[in-house]
Amino acid sequence: MNLINLKNKKVFITGGTAGIGLSILESFYKLEAEIFTIGTNHENLKTIQSNFPKIKTSNFNLENHQKIEELVKEAKEKLGGLDIVINNAGITKDNLAIRMSDEEWNKVININLTAVFLVCKYSIKAMMKQDAGSIINISSIVGHTGNFGQANYSSAKAGIVAMSKSLAKEYAKKNIRVNCISPGFIDTKMTKNINEEFKKKLIENIPLGKLGTGNDIANCALFLASELSSYITGETIHVNGGMYMA
Template identity: 55%
Template structure:
Protein backbone atom coordinates (compact mmCIF):
# COMPACT_ATOMS: atom_id res chain seq x y z
CA UNK A 1 0.00 0.00 0.00
CA UNK A 2 1.35 3.42 -0.98
CA UNK A 3 1.76 5.79 1.94
CA UNK A 4 0.24 9.25 1.37
CA UNK A 5 0.04 10.18 5.03
CA UNK A 6 -0.34 13.90 5.73
CA UNK A 7 -0.44 14.88 2.06
CA UNK A 8 -2.99 17.58 1.24
CA UNK A 9 -4.63 16.76 -2.07
CA UNK A 10 -7.18 18.71 -4.14
CA UNK A 11 -9.31 16.41 -6.31
CA UNK A 12 -11.70 17.78 -8.94
CA UNK A 13 -14.51 15.63 -10.29
CA UNK A 14 -14.55 13.64 -7.05
CA UNK A 15 -18.21 12.68 -7.43
CA UNK A 16 -17.78 10.82 -10.73
CA UNK A 17 -17.05 7.13 -11.32
CA UNK A 18 -13.28 7.51 -11.54
CA UNK A 19 -13.25 10.35 -8.98
CA UNK A 20 -14.96 8.10 -6.40
CA UNK A 21 -12.31 5.45 -6.87
CA UNK A 22 -9.46 7.97 -6.65
CA UNK A 23 -11.00 9.35 -3.47
CA UNK A 24 -11.21 5.88 -1.97
CA UNK A 25 -7.61 5.07 -2.83
CA UNK A 26 -6.16 8.38 -1.61
CA UNK A 27 -8.06 8.47 1.68
CA UNK A 28 -7.24 4.85 2.48
CA UNK A 29 -3.56 5.68 1.91
CA UNK A 30 -3.80 8.35 4.62
CA UNK A 31 -3.98 11.63 2.70
CA UNK A 32 -6.24 14.60 3.40
CA UNK A 33 -8.42 15.06 0.36
CA UNK A 34 -10.38 18.15 -0.58
CA UNK A 35 -13.09 16.74 -2.85
CA UNK A 36 -14.78 19.04 -5.34
CA UNK A 37 -17.62 18.60 -7.80
CA UNK A 38 -20.82 20.25 -8.97
CA UNK A 39 -23.47 17.89 -7.63
CA UNK A 40 -24.47 18.85 -4.09
CA UNK A 41 -26.25 15.57 -3.37
CA UNK A 42 -23.29 13.46 -4.49
CA UNK A 43 -20.91 15.65 -2.48
CA UNK A 44 -23.06 15.04 0.59
CA UNK A 45 -22.90 11.28 0.01
CA UNK A 46 -19.10 11.28 -0.06
CA UNK A 47 -18.92 13.70 2.89
CA UNK A 48 -21.02 11.22 4.91
CA UNK A 49 -18.96 8.25 3.76
CA UNK A 50 -15.48 9.58 4.56
CA UNK A 51 -14.83 10.93 8.02
CA UNK A 52 -13.16 14.37 8.13
CA UNK A 53 -13.35 14.77 4.34
CA UNK A 54 -13.27 18.35 3.10
CA UNK A 55 -15.75 19.01 0.31
CA UNK A 56 -16.22 22.14 -1.77
CA UNK A 57 -18.92 22.63 -4.39
CA UNK A 58 -17.41 24.38 -7.37
CA UNK A 59 -18.27 24.61 -11.06
CA UNK A 60 -15.01 24.90 -12.97
CA UNK A 61 -16.70 26.86 -15.76
CA UNK A 62 -16.67 29.88 -13.41
CA UNK A 63 -13.29 31.02 -14.63
CA UNK A 64 -13.41 34.37 -12.88
CA UNK A 65 -13.91 32.53 -9.56
CA UNK A 66 -11.07 30.02 -9.94
CA UNK A 67 -8.51 32.23 -8.18
CA UNK A 68 -10.87 32.53 -5.18
CA UNK A 69 -11.62 28.77 -5.32
CA UNK A 70 -7.89 27.97 -5.09
CA UNK A 71 -7.52 30.56 -2.31
CA UNK A 72 -10.32 28.77 -0.39
CA UNK A 73 -8.63 25.39 -0.91
CA UNK A 74 -5.35 26.87 0.29
CA UNK A 75 -7.01 28.20 3.44
CA UNK A 76 -8.62 24.82 4.18
CA UNK A 77 -5.18 23.22 3.87
CA UNK A 78 -3.53 25.97 5.97
CA UNK A 79 -1.28 27.08 3.11
CA UNK A 80 0.08 23.64 2.18
CA UNK A 81 -1.19 22.07 -1.06
CA UNK A 82 0.89 18.99 -1.93
CA UNK A 83 -1.01 17.53 -4.87
CA UNK A 84 -3.59 18.74 -7.39
CA UNK A 85 -5.55 16.17 -9.38
CA UNK A 86 -7.45 17.65 -12.33
CA UNK A 87 -9.96 14.89 -12.98
CA UNK A 88 -13.19 16.79 -13.81
CA UNK A 89 -14.16 16.31 -17.42
CA UNK A 90 -17.08 16.00 -19.82
CA UNK A 91 -17.88 14.72 -23.29
CA UNK A 92 -20.34 16.19 -25.82
CA UNK A 93 -19.98 13.98 -28.85
CA UNK A 94 -21.01 14.79 -32.37
CA UNK A 95 -19.60 14.30 -35.87
CA UNK A 96 -17.49 17.36 -36.67
CA UNK A 97 -19.70 18.75 -39.44
CA UNK A 98 -22.66 18.66 -37.05
CA UNK A 99 -20.77 19.87 -34.00
CA UNK A 100 -22.22 23.10 -32.69
CA UNK A 101 -19.92 25.91 -31.55
CA UNK A 102 -21.29 25.48 -28.02
CA UNK A 103 -20.38 21.78 -28.00
CA UNK A 104 -16.84 22.58 -29.06
CA UNK A 105 -16.46 25.49 -26.63
CA UNK A 106 -17.99 23.78 -23.61
CA UNK A 107 -15.73 20.73 -23.79
CA UNK A 108 -12.58 22.79 -24.40
CA UNK A 109 -13.65 25.18 -21.66
CA UNK A 110 -14.22 22.56 -18.94
CA UNK A 111 -11.57 20.02 -19.86
CA UNK A 112 -8.70 22.24 -20.97
CA UNK A 113 -9.11 25.91 -20.00
CA UNK A 114 -10.37 25.19 -16.49
CA UNK A 115 -7.57 22.66 -15.95
CA UNK A 116 -5.04 25.30 -16.99
CA UNK A 117 -6.52 28.01 -14.77
CA UNK A 118 -6.79 25.82 -11.67
CA UNK A 119 -3.26 24.51 -12.22
CA UNK A 120 -1.82 27.98 -12.73
CA UNK A 121 -3.30 29.23 -9.46
CA UNK A 122 -2.26 26.13 -7.53
CA UNK A 123 1.30 26.36 -8.88
CA UNK A 124 1.49 29.92 -7.52
CA UNK A 125 0.85 28.44 -4.06
CA UNK A 126 3.23 25.51 -4.57
CA UNK A 127 6.04 27.87 -5.62
CA UNK A 128 6.12 29.21 -2.07
CA UNK A 129 6.89 25.77 -0.62
CA UNK A 130 9.00 24.68 -3.65
CA UNK A 131 7.15 21.41 -3.64
CA UNK A 132 4.15 19.97 -5.44
CA UNK A 133 2.68 17.45 -7.81
CA UNK A 134 0.10 18.16 -10.51
CA UNK A 135 -1.71 15.16 -12.02
CA UNK A 136 -3.95 15.70 -15.03
CA UNK A 137 -6.44 13.08 -16.20
CA UNK A 138 -6.40 12.89 -19.96
CA UNK A 139 -7.65 10.10 -22.26
CA UNK A 140 -6.49 7.57 -24.83
CA UNK A 141 -8.40 9.58 -27.46
CA UNK A 142 -6.06 12.52 -26.81
CA UNK A 143 -3.43 10.30 -28.48
CA UNK A 144 -5.48 8.42 -31.05
CA UNK A 145 -8.44 10.69 -31.87
CA UNK A 146 -11.94 9.25 -32.03
CA UNK A 147 -14.96 9.51 -34.31
CA UNK A 148 -17.44 12.04 -32.91
CA UNK A 149 -14.96 13.38 -30.37
CA UNK A 150 -13.01 16.14 -32.16
CA UNK A 151 -13.71 18.47 -29.22
CA UNK A 152 -12.97 15.94 -26.47
CA UNK A 153 -9.84 14.49 -28.11
CA UNK A 154 -8.49 18.01 -28.79
CA UNK A 155 -9.09 18.99 -25.15
CA UNK A 156 -7.29 15.88 -23.88
CA UNK A 157 -4.37 16.25 -26.33
CA UNK A 158 -4.14 19.87 -25.17
CA UNK A 159 -3.84 18.71 -21.56
CA UNK A 160 -0.91 16.45 -22.46
CA UNK A 161 1.00 19.22 -24.31
CA UNK A 162 0.18 21.76 -21.60
CA UNK A 163 1.48 19.37 -18.92
CA UNK A 164 4.80 18.96 -20.74
CA UNK A 165 5.20 22.76 -20.96
CA UNK A 166 4.43 23.22 -17.25
CA UNK A 167 6.82 20.38 -16.38
CA UNK A 168 9.57 22.31 -18.19
CA UNK A 169 8.62 25.62 -16.56
CA UNK A 170 8.46 24.43 -12.93
CA UNK A 171 10.80 21.43 -12.65
CA UNK A 172 13.50 23.64 -11.13
CA UNK A 173 11.02 24.56 -8.39
CA UNK A 174 10.48 20.89 -7.54
CA UNK A 175 6.97 20.87 -8.99
CA UNK A 176 6.17 17.85 -11.17
CA UNK A 177 3.40 17.72 -13.77
CA UNK A 178 2.21 14.40 -15.15
CA UNK A 179 -0.82 12.86 -16.85
CA UNK A 180 -2.77 9.67 -16.44
CA UNK A 181 -4.42 8.52 -19.66
CA UNK A 182 -7.24 5.99 -19.19
CA UNK A 183 -8.46 3.79 -22.02
CA UNK A 184 -11.77 1.94 -21.89
CA UNK A 185 -12.84 2.01 -18.26
CA UNK A 186 -15.83 0.08 -16.88
CA UNK A 187 -18.60 2.54 -16.01
CA UNK A 188 -22.39 2.91 -16.19
CA UNK A 189 -21.85 3.83 -19.82
CA UNK A 190 -19.95 0.64 -20.75
CA UNK A 191 -22.58 -1.52 -19.00
CA UNK A 192 -25.12 -0.41 -21.62
CA UNK A 193 -23.03 -1.51 -24.64
CA UNK A 194 -24.22 -4.63 -26.54
CA UNK A 195 -22.31 -7.92 -26.11
CA UNK A 196 -21.28 -7.82 -29.76
CA UNK A 197 -19.76 -4.34 -29.48
CA UNK A 198 -18.22 -5.19 -26.11
CA UNK A 199 -16.41 -8.17 -27.68
CA UNK A 200 -15.24 -6.03 -30.60
CA UNK A 201 -13.83 -3.41 -28.20
CA UNK A 202 -12.12 -6.09 -26.09
CA UNK A 203 -10.48 -7.62 -29.16
CA UNK A 204 -8.67 -4.29 -29.63
CA UNK A 205 -7.24 -4.42 -26.10
CA UNK A 206 -4.09 -6.45 -25.59
CA UNK A 207 -5.18 -7.61 -22.11
CA UNK A 208 -8.61 -8.46 -23.60
CA UNK A 209 -10.58 -6.76 -20.83
CA UNK A 210 -11.76 -3.29 -19.84
CA UNK A 211 -10.02 -1.35 -17.10
CA UNK A 212 -11.59 -0.53 -13.76
CA UNK A 213 -11.75 2.90 -12.10
CA UNK A 214 -9.37 1.43 -9.51
CA UNK A 215 -6.77 0.78 -12.22
CA UNK A 216 -6.79 4.53 -12.89
CA UNK A 217 -6.77 5.37 -9.18
CA UNK A 218 -3.70 3.16 -8.64
CA UNK A 219 -1.54 5.19 -11.04
CA UNK A 220 -2.82 8.42 -9.54
CA UNK A 221 -1.87 7.20 -6.07
CA UNK A 222 1.59 6.33 -7.40
CA UNK A 223 2.04 9.77 -9.00
CA UNK A 224 0.81 11.45 -5.78
CA UNK A 225 3.44 9.62 -3.73
CA UNK A 226 7.15 10.25 -3.29
CA UNK A 227 7.76 7.10 -5.37
CA UNK A 228 7.24 9.33 -8.42
CA UNK A 229 9.56 12.15 -7.33
CA UNK A 230 11.84 11.88 -10.39
CA UNK A 231 9.06 11.67 -12.98
CA UNK A 232 7.76 14.77 -14.74
CA UNK A 233 6.21 15.65 -18.12
CA UNK A 234 5.17 12.01 -18.44
CA UNK A 235 1.92 10.25 -19.26
CA UNK A 236 0.99 6.91 -17.72
CA UNK A 237 -1.29 4.95 -20.05
CA UNK A 238 -3.91 2.89 -18.25
CA UNK A 239 -5.41 1.14 -21.27
CA UNK A 240 -4.51 -2.55 -21.09
CA UNK A 241 -2.38 -2.25 -24.23
CA UNK A 242 -5.07 -0.68 -26.42
CA UNK A 243 -2.51 1.96 -27.47
CA UNK A 244 1.26 2.32 -26.91
CA UNK A 245 3.21 5.52 -27.33
Protein backbone atom coordinates in the same frame (compact mmCIF):
# COMPACT_ATOMS: atom_id res chain seq x y z
CA MET B 1 5.31 1.25 6.67
CA ASN B 2 3.59 1.79 3.32
CA LEU B 3 5.90 1.96 0.31
CA ILE B 4 3.68 4.84 -0.82
CA ASN B 5 3.51 7.34 2.00
CA LEU B 6 0.81 10.00 1.56
CA LYS B 7 -0.17 10.38 5.20
CA ASN B 8 -1.36 13.95 5.90
CA LYS B 9 -0.57 15.07 2.36
CA LYS B 10 -2.94 17.82 1.25
CA VAL B 11 -4.73 16.66 -1.89
CA PHE B 12 -7.16 18.57 -4.12
CA ILE B 13 -9.12 16.33 -6.51
CA THR B 14 -11.57 17.73 -9.06
CA GLY B 15 -14.58 15.52 -9.73
CA GLY B 16 -13.80 13.18 -6.84
CA THR B 17 -17.48 12.39 -6.31
CA ALA B 18 -17.99 9.76 -9.03
CA GLY B 19 -16.29 7.30 -11.39
CA ILE B 20 -12.50 7.45 -11.63
CA GLY B 21 -12.31 10.48 -9.31
CA LEU B 22 -14.15 8.60 -6.58
CA SER B 23 -11.75 5.63 -6.88
CA ILE B 24 -8.83 8.08 -6.63
CA LEU B 25 -10.42 9.76 -3.59
CA GLU B 26 -10.97 6.40 -1.82
CA SER B 27 -7.39 5.25 -2.50
CA PHE B 28 -5.84 8.47 -1.15
CA TYR B 29 -8.23 8.38 1.83
CA LYS B 30 -7.09 4.85 2.73
CA LEU B 31 -3.52 6.15 2.88
CA GLU B 32 -4.64 8.91 5.28
CA ALA B 33 -4.20 11.83 2.91
CA GLU B 34 -6.24 14.97 3.63
CA ILE B 35 -8.63 15.62 0.77
CA PHE B 36 -10.66 18.47 -0.72
CA THR B 37 -12.89 17.68 -3.68
CA ILE B 38 -15.42 19.40 -5.90
CA GLY B 39 -18.20 18.27 -8.19
CA THR B 40 -21.44 19.46 -9.71
CA ASN B 41 -23.82 16.75 -8.50
CA HIS B 42 -25.40 17.76 -5.19
CA GLU B 43 -26.46 14.21 -4.24
CA ASN B 44 -22.97 12.80 -4.90
CA LEU B 45 -21.40 15.56 -2.78
CA LYS B 46 -23.79 14.73 0.08
CA THR B 47 -22.85 11.05 -0.16
CA ILE B 48 -19.15 11.92 0.09
CA GLN B 49 -19.85 14.10 3.14
CA SER B 50 -21.71 11.29 4.93
CA ASN B 51 -19.31 8.48 3.90
CA PHE B 52 -16.10 10.44 4.51
CA PRO B 53 -16.80 13.12 7.14
CA LYS B 54 -13.13 14.18 7.21
CA ILE B 55 -13.10 15.03 3.50
CA LYS B 56 -13.80 18.66 2.59
CA THR B 57 -16.12 19.29 -0.35
CA SER B 58 -17.52 22.14 -2.38
CA ASN B 59 -20.17 22.36 -5.08
CA PHE B 60 -18.24 24.05 -7.89
CA ASN B 61 -18.74 24.16 -11.63
CA LEU B 62 -15.41 24.36 -13.48
CA GLU B 63 -17.06 26.39 -16.24
CA ASN B 64 -16.86 29.26 -13.76
CA HIS B 65 -13.34 30.24 -14.80
CA GLN B 66 -13.35 33.59 -13.00
CA LYS B 67 -13.77 31.80 -9.66
CA ILE B 68 -11.00 29.19 -10.09
CA GLU B 69 -8.34 31.34 -8.38
CA GLU B 70 -10.65 31.59 -5.34
CA LEU B 71 -11.36 27.85 -5.54
CA VAL B 72 -7.67 26.96 -5.32
CA LYS B 73 -7.32 29.39 -2.38
CA GLU B 74 -10.27 27.66 -0.71
CA ALA B 75 -8.62 24.26 -1.29
CA LYS B 76 -5.37 25.46 0.30
CA GLU B 77 -7.16 27.10 3.23
CA LYS B 78 -9.42 24.14 3.97
CA LEU B 79 -6.53 21.68 3.76
CA GLY B 80 -3.95 23.87 5.47
CA GLY B 81 -1.60 23.53 2.47
CA LEU B 82 -1.48 22.05 -1.02
CA ASP B 83 0.84 19.16 -1.97
CA ILE B 84 -0.99 17.24 -4.69
CA VAL B 85 -3.55 18.33 -7.27
CA ILE B 86 -5.47 15.89 -9.46
CA ASN B 87 -7.35 17.40 -12.39
CA ASN B 88 -9.81 14.58 -12.97
CA ALA B 89 -13.19 16.23 -13.72
CA GLY B 90 -14.22 15.97 -17.34
CA ILE B 91 -17.22 15.63 -19.64
CA THR B 92 -18.06 14.44 -23.14
CA LYS B 93 -20.39 16.06 -25.69
CA ASP B 94 -19.95 13.78 -28.69
CA ASN B 95 -20.99 14.58 -32.23
CA LEU B 96 -19.58 14.19 -35.73
CA ALA B 97 -17.51 17.25 -36.58
CA ILE B 98 -19.87 18.54 -39.29
CA ARG B 99 -22.76 18.45 -36.80
CA MET B 100 -20.87 19.67 -33.76
CA SER B 101 -22.38 22.88 -32.36
CA ASP B 102 -20.31 25.76 -30.97
CA GLU B 103 -21.87 24.94 -27.60
CA GLU B 104 -20.65 21.29 -27.74
CA TRP B 105 -17.16 22.41 -28.76
CA ASN B 106 -16.87 25.24 -26.23
CA LYS B 107 -18.29 23.37 -23.23
CA VAL B 108 -15.82 20.50 -23.58
CA ILE B 109 -12.83 22.80 -24.20
CA ASN B 110 -13.87 25.04 -21.27
CA ILE B 111 -14.19 22.23 -18.73
CA ASN B 112 -11.64 19.70 -20.01
CA LEU B 113 -8.83 22.05 -21.05
CA THR B 114 -9.17 25.71 -19.96
CA ALA B 115 -10.30 24.87 -16.42
CA VAL B 116 -7.47 22.33 -16.10
CA PHE B 117 -4.97 25.02 -17.13
CA LEU B 118 -6.41 27.50 -14.61
CA VAL B 119 -6.38 24.96 -11.76
CA CYS B 120 -2.75 24.18 -12.65
CA LYS B 121 -1.82 27.87 -12.87
CA TYR B 122 -3.17 28.81 -9.44
CA SER B 123 -2.02 25.55 -7.82
CA ILE B 124 1.52 26.12 -9.06
CA LYS B 125 1.42 29.64 -7.58
CA ALA B 126 0.30 28.12 -4.28
CA MET B 127 3.02 25.44 -4.38
CA MET B 128 5.97 27.61 -5.47
CA LYS B 129 6.95 28.85 -2.02
CA GLN B 130 7.22 25.33 -0.64
CA ASP B 131 9.46 24.11 -3.51
CA ALA B 132 7.42 20.92 -3.87
CA GLY B 133 4.26 19.67 -5.49
CA SER B 134 2.79 17.02 -7.75
CA ILE B 135 0.09 17.75 -10.30
CA ILE B 136 -1.63 14.90 -12.11
CA ASN B 137 -3.84 15.64 -15.09
CA ILE B 138 -6.24 13.01 -16.39
CA SER B 139 -6.04 12.92 -20.18
CA SER B 140 -7.37 10.05 -22.32
CA ILE B 141 -6.29 7.46 -24.87
CA VAL B 142 -8.29 9.42 -27.47
CA GLY B 143 -6.04 12.44 -26.90
CA HIS B 144 -3.37 10.29 -28.58
CA THR B 145 -5.41 8.34 -31.13
CA GLY B 146 -8.35 10.65 -31.97
CA ASN B 147 -11.86 9.19 -32.03
CA PHE B 148 -15.05 9.30 -34.07
CA GLY B 149 -17.43 11.94 -32.72
CA GLN B 150 -14.87 13.34 -30.30
CA ALA B 151 -13.04 16.18 -32.11
CA ASN B 152 -13.77 18.41 -29.09
CA TYR B 153 -12.88 15.87 -26.39
CA SER B 154 -9.76 14.49 -28.11
CA SER B 155 -8.47 18.05 -28.75
CA ALA B 156 -8.88 18.94 -25.08
CA LYS B 157 -7.21 15.72 -23.94
CA ALA B 158 -4.27 16.13 -26.35
CA GLY B 159 -3.98 19.75 -25.18
CA ILE B 160 -3.65 18.59 -21.58
CA VAL B 161 -0.65 16.43 -22.48
CA ALA B 162 1.26 19.23 -24.25
CA MET B 163 0.28 21.77 -21.59
CA SER B 164 1.54 19.45 -18.83
CA LYS B 165 4.92 19.10 -20.57
CA SER B 166 5.21 22.91 -20.80
CA LEU B 167 4.34 23.34 -17.12
CA ALA B 168 6.72 20.52 -16.18
CA LYS B 169 9.55 22.38 -17.94
CA GLU B 170 8.63 25.76 -16.45
CA TYR B 171 8.37 24.61 -12.80
CA ALA B 172 10.82 21.70 -12.51
CA LYS B 173 13.29 24.07 -10.81
CA LYS B 174 10.66 24.63 -8.14
CA ASN B 175 10.38 20.85 -7.72
CA ILE B 176 6.78 20.93 -8.96
CA ARG B 177 6.14 17.87 -11.09
CA VAL B 178 3.35 17.78 -13.68
CA ASN B 179 2.35 14.44 -15.19
CA CYS B 180 -0.63 12.92 -17.01
CA ILE B 181 -2.48 9.66 -16.90
CA SER B 182 -4.18 8.61 -20.13
CA PRO B 183 -6.84 6.02 -19.33
CA GLY B 184 -8.17 3.67 -21.98
CA PHE B 185 -11.77 2.55 -21.63
CA ILE B 186 -12.71 2.50 -17.96
CA ASP B 187 -15.96 1.14 -16.57
CA THR B 188 -17.70 4.35 -15.32
CA LYS B 189 -20.83 6.39 -16.06
CA MET B 190 -18.96 7.97 -18.99
CA THR B 191 -18.70 4.60 -20.77
CA LYS B 192 -22.03 3.12 -19.58
CA ASN B 193 -23.87 4.34 -22.69
CA ILE B 194 -21.60 2.59 -25.20
CA ASN B 195 -23.78 0.02 -26.97
CA GLU B 196 -23.15 -3.62 -26.13
CA GLU B 197 -22.08 -4.68 -29.64
CA PHE B 198 -19.51 -1.86 -29.82
CA LYS B 199 -18.32 -2.71 -26.31
CA LYS B 200 -17.76 -6.36 -27.36
CA LYS B 201 -15.68 -5.23 -30.37
CA LEU B 202 -13.80 -2.79 -28.18
CA ILE B 203 -12.86 -5.49 -25.68
CA GLU B 204 -11.65 -7.74 -28.52
CA ASN B 205 -9.11 -4.99 -29.28
CA ILE B 206 -7.82 -4.74 -25.71
CA PRO B 207 -4.88 -7.16 -25.29
CA LEU B 208 -5.68 -7.64 -21.58
CA GLY B 209 -9.26 -8.50 -22.63
CA LYS B 210 -11.34 -6.24 -20.35
CA LEU B 211 -12.30 -2.66 -19.58
CA GLY B 212 -10.24 -0.96 -16.87
CA THR B 213 -11.51 0.01 -13.43
CA GLY B 214 -11.28 3.23 -11.48
CA ASN B 215 -8.76 1.50 -9.23
CA ASP B 216 -6.43 0.89 -12.17
CA ILE B 217 -6.23 4.66 -12.62
CA ALA B 218 -6.12 5.38 -8.88
CA ASN B 219 -3.09 3.08 -8.45
CA CYS B 220 -1.23 5.07 -11.08
CA ALA B 221 -2.25 8.36 -9.41
CA LEU B 222 -0.88 7.11 -6.07
CA PHE B 223 2.46 6.39 -7.72
CA LEU B 224 2.64 9.78 -9.49
CA ALA B 225 1.66 11.61 -6.30
CA SER B 226 4.25 9.86 -4.15
CA GLU B 227 8.00 10.14 -3.73
CA LEU B 228 8.35 6.88 -5.69
CA SER B 229 7.99 8.99 -8.84
CA SER B 230 10.15 11.90 -7.68
CA TYR B 231 12.32 11.78 -10.85
CA ILE B 232 9.34 11.70 -13.25
CA THR B 233 7.90 14.89 -14.73
CA GLY B 234 6.29 15.88 -18.03
CA GLU B 235 5.40 12.23 -18.56
CA THR B 236 2.16 10.51 -19.56
CA ILE B 237 1.41 7.05 -18.24
CA HIS B 238 -0.95 5.03 -20.44
CA VAL B 239 -3.32 2.79 -18.51
CA ASN B 240 -5.32 0.97 -21.16
CA GLY B 241 -4.80 -2.80 -21.02
CA GLY B 242 -2.38 -2.56 -23.95
CA MET B 243 -5.01 -1.08 -26.30
CA TYR B 244 -2.60 1.70 -27.34
CA MET B 245 1.14 1.52 -26.87
CA ALA B 246 2.85 4.90 -27.21
